[in-house]
Amino acid sequence: xxxxxxxxxxGLVSMSVIAIAxxxxxxxxxxxxxxxxxxxxxxxxxxxxxxxxxxxxxxIWIGMVAGALFGAVFSFLLNRFIYAPFMRKGTANLGMVxxxxxxxxxxxxLLLPIVGYYSVSYQEDAGKLIRLxxxxxxxxxxxxxxxxxxxxxxxxxxxxxxxxxxxMRATAANPTLARNCGIPTQRVIDSVxxxxxxxxxxxxxxxxxxxxxxAIANGSAFLITILAAAVLGGxxxxxxxxxxxxxxxxxxxxSAAAWSPEYKEVVAFGILxxxxxxxxxxxxxxRGALAAAx
Amino acid sequence: xxxxxxxxxxxxxxxxxxxxxxxxxxxxxxxxxxxSFIVFQAVGAYAAAVLSLPPDTANGGxxxxxxxxxxxxxxxxxxxxxxxxxxxxxxxxxxxxxLRSDYQAIALLVLSVIANTVITNAxxxxxxxxxxxxxxxxxxxRIDPNTxxxxxxxxxxxxxxxxxxFAVVNRVVNxxxxxxxxxxxxxEIAAAAIGKDxxxxxxxxxxxxxxxxxxxxxxxxGFIQLWxxxxxLYPETIILFAAIIVGGRGxxxxxxxxxxxxxVGFEEVTRLLNNNPNIANLGPPNLISALQWVAIGLLILGFxxxxxxxxxxxxxxxxxxxxx
Amino acid sequence: xxxxxxxxxxxxxxxxxxxxxxxxxxxxxxxxxxVAPGKITGLIGPNGAGKSTFLAVLAxxxxxxxxxxxxxxxxxxHVPAYQRARRRLVRTFQLPSEFAQLTVLENLLVAAPSNKxxxxxxxxxxxxxxxxxxxxxxxxxxxxxxxxxxxxKESDYAGTMSGGxxxxxxxxxxxxLHPRLLLLDEPMSGVHPKIVEEIQxxxxxxxxxxxxxxxxxxxxxxxxxxxxxxxxxxxxxxxxSGTMASxxxxxxxxxxxxxx
Numbered sequence: 001x002x003x004x005x006x007x008x009x010x011g012l013v014s015m016s017v018i019a020i021a022x023x024x025x026x027x028x029x030x031x032x033x034x035x036x037x038x039x040x041x042x043x044x045x046x047x048x049x050x051x052x053x054x055x056x057x058x059x060i061w062i063g064m065v066a067g068a069l070f071g072a073v074f075s076f077l078l079n080r081f082i083y084a085p086f087m088r089k090g091t092a093n094l095g096m097v098x099x100x101x102x103x104x105x106x107x108x109x110l111l112l113p114i115v116g117y118y119s120v121s122y123q124e125d126a127g128k129l130i131r132l133x134x135x136x137x138x139x140x141x142x143x144x145x146x147x148x149x150x151x152x153x154x155x156x157x158x159x160x161x162x163x164x165x166x167x168m169r170a171t172a173a174n175p176t177l178a179r180n181c182g183i184p185t186q187r188v189i190d191s192v193x194x195x196x197x198x199x200x201x202x203x204x205x206x207x208x209x210x211x212x213x214x215a216i217a218n219g220s221a222f223l224i225t226i227l228a229a230a231v232l233g234g235x236x237x238x239x240x241x242x243x244x245x246x247x248x249x250x251x252x253x254x255s256a257a258a259w260s261p262e263y264k265e266v267v268a269f270g271i272l273x274x275x276x277x278x279x280x281x282x283x284x285x286x287r288g289a290l291a292a293a294x
Numbered sequence: 295x296x297x298x299x300x301x302x303x304x305x306x307x308x309x310x311x312x313x314x315x316x317x318x319x320x321x322x323x324x325x326x327x328x329x330s331f332i333v334f335q336a337v338g339a340y341a342a343a344v345l346s347l348p349p350d351t352a353n354g355g356x357x358x359x360x361x362x363x364x365x366x367x368x369x370x371x372x373x374x375x376x377x378x379x380x381x382x383x384x385x386x387x388x389x390x391x392x393l394r395s396d397y398q399a400i401a402l403l404v405l406s407v408i409a410n411t412v413i414t415n416a417x418x419x420x421x422x423x424x425x426x427x428x429x430x431x432x433x434x435x436r437i438d439p440n441t442x443x444x445x446x447x448x449x450x451x452x453x454x455x456x457x458x459x460f461a462v463v464n465r466v467v468n469x470x471x472x473x474x475x476x477x478x479x480x481x482e483i484a485a486a487a488i489g490k491d492x493x494x495x496x497x498x499x500x501x502x503x504x505x506x507x508x509x510x511x512x513x514x515x516g517f518i519q520l521w522x523x524x525x526x527l528y529p530e531t532i533i534l535f536a537a538i539i540v541g542g543r544g545x546x547x548x549x550x551x552x553x554x555x556x557x558v559g560f561e562e563v564t565r566l567l568n569n570n571p572n573i574a575n576l577g578p579p580n581l582i583s584a585l586q587w588v589a590i591g592l593l594i595l596g597f598x599x600x601x602x603x604x605x606x607x608x609x610x611x612x613x614x615x616x617x618x
Numbered sequence: 619x620x621x622x623x624x625x626x627x628x629x630x631x632x633x634x635x636x637x638x639x640x641x642x643x644x645x646x647x648x649x650x651x652x653v654a655p656g657k658i659t660g661l662i663g664p665n666g667a668g669k670s671t672f673l674a675v676l677a678x679x680x681x682x683x684x685x686x687x688x689x690x691x692x693x694x695x696h697v698p699a700y701q702r703a704r705r706r707l708v709r710t711f712q713l714p715s716e717f718a719q720l721t722v723l724e725n726l727l728v729a730a731p732s733n734k735x736x737x738x739x740x741x742x743x744x745x746x747x748x749x750x751x752x753x754x755x756x757x758x759x760x761x762x763x764x765x766x767x768x769x770x771k772e773s774d775y776a777g778t779m780s781g782g783x784x785x786x787x788x789x790x791x792x793x794x795l796h797p798r799l800l801l802l803d804e805p806m807s808g809v810h811p812k813i814v815e816e817i818q819x820x821x822x823x824x825x826x827x828x829x830x831x832x833x834x835x836x837x838x839x840x841x842x843x844x845x846x847x848x849x850x851x852x853x854x855x856x857x858x859s860g861t862m863a864s865x866x867x868x869x870x871x872x873x874x875x876x877x878x
Contacts (some may be wrong), residue, residue: 465742466738470736481715487715611773
């Protein structure tokens, strides 16, 4: 029984990492209709930025900020120079998926010769162990959970109280109507890519910190977990992504405790399949992944 | 020209042509973005392998797998084709019915990644990460596979497979059924409004494409005599997509052209570059293979931007007896 | 302009208390409607009245939230769209829905329901198996093209046609299904006035040939000239039905919608 309580603790960390990533991913989809398959690669790239800074002796927390900035700029440029032009050209959703897959391949393969194939890890003293009952977490893990909570609250505040947030929600609901109401959709979209890009970059560093080691190849594994959380919660729904992250984080950690840690992504995939069969629109969304005739 | 080199080139060309014809049927003609295509080729290879391998206690028992029925040609090839079709049934059932088409693509992509992970970790099932080795090629009990004569034999049976695959795909694409598929690709809701059942069409083509993909896997494993998860990672599907996009979507000639330009073309260029020691040792190891992928990505983006219809576009159908 | 005396008295289609709610909006809020055979029924109303949504529910493109649809005596409420088309309840679309990368002739051919080559088995059997059907259908399609004046365009890609031509293609495509009931969604929208005249004549010819039509339309003069009966919708409900003349006399309808 204690393994499961301990796994619950790991689940808290897992869900924190997944939440930061999944919220960014799902907002990209919700507001720009773009399933950004290069998301995982941007995460890993940011992780490496922090890694090189870490190697140079800079604190990982500063590396995290750098990763977030890097993610923001990288994602913004990706949209500005590749995604948006293809969308303007009238490329259908399906075509954009192919585009983002091609981009993800290019990113990982441009990085590989530079960073190498082997796994690396951060030099970071995770801090002393903190016990809460049967749950044992390191100081760093608790900080990660804290960061996630702060970010989730921040996103909530952004969407509910700020003009930009309301503009984002309007654009997500009906872009044409939003434009006709005078919302500067171009600026909103640019902001979305910057903000979600920052989340993406931050999530990459956090995920790398949480793992024993990481390499370029981890990008696709991250992506699957993020996809599962986003689809489970309802594609395009930030609060859904948070719920999805909680569930995926817990379930994968429990399954890792019950069976084997290697199958975490497989469990996430299994959940994805279940959702698609039983409730494709996810927990929160009304339309989401369903075909147009839904 | 060296017979072995020629055999390698021609047989790989044949396999890639068959694979591209199948993917074109699914993607080019019917609009199904099957990002898990490589899994269907893989299941065909695994099926053919376990049908032709002796029981896993043989060869010193160093590998573990199911099957091992040691059946003669052509059963492994037929088995591979059937395996591809069978796999398409549950996958299609889950993915192709209610989901929006870009979600279908994502689900299939994820399947591709996960299938590889599962097979890698399931040691006793299909050889795990090490895969299956010493797969007996067709007729190897009667002819030594290492002789030149055998190369010609293999080229011959591959060619027969290519002809059959082409005949099948050609009949489907250039028929009223093919027209219905293209209509569904163009505008699914309008196709339903004129009486086409999109789910039925997609499932049928998914299975048909799976069968042909499985066959291509069987041919490949018979030739290279081994098969492992590292051979069928998810990006392999992307190469075939690049082939279809470059060669020309929706038509079989374009698919063949794409197969020759992309998978075969890249292989040859890479081989030439690697043979030149000055280039091969430039930069970090595996630079050339990494750049290969970058080039594939650029090809896809470039063609989608500048020439989405491909080198050889889909032909316009003109019927005789019309006005001049 | 009177049509021959109606022989069948049973309505071709009976829609009862159709609701279509989606994301909190009640696009169709309890619509009941009978469509008489051999007549052209018009469906008019202000923007957002739910007319197109109602048509989509009848065609099966959208599922009804509640209510029943009986077509030629059979309950088709839960029958999917493609099967309704096969039962010859056929719709066209408000926005152009041609198959762009198929030629004009192919757009018509693909709609034909009885082609032996239109199955995997038939395709694999080869050209000789389905060639006879194909030639028969080509003749039929060419006949339609000639009747609608588009013979010269048969080998052009449908996507390159003008708005009015695309409308005609959709109507001809629907006719290839030998419909019993044709649901037209704003067939004149965005069409050149000259072509509008032609479409009007075609629809009158079709009605004379016994076709039943339910037509959503904005152009009231057109509705007046073409439709035997008119149903008025507003805010998801039916607010009146009858001839245009009788409707003009009902004040609330005039207030809600009719201008001039």
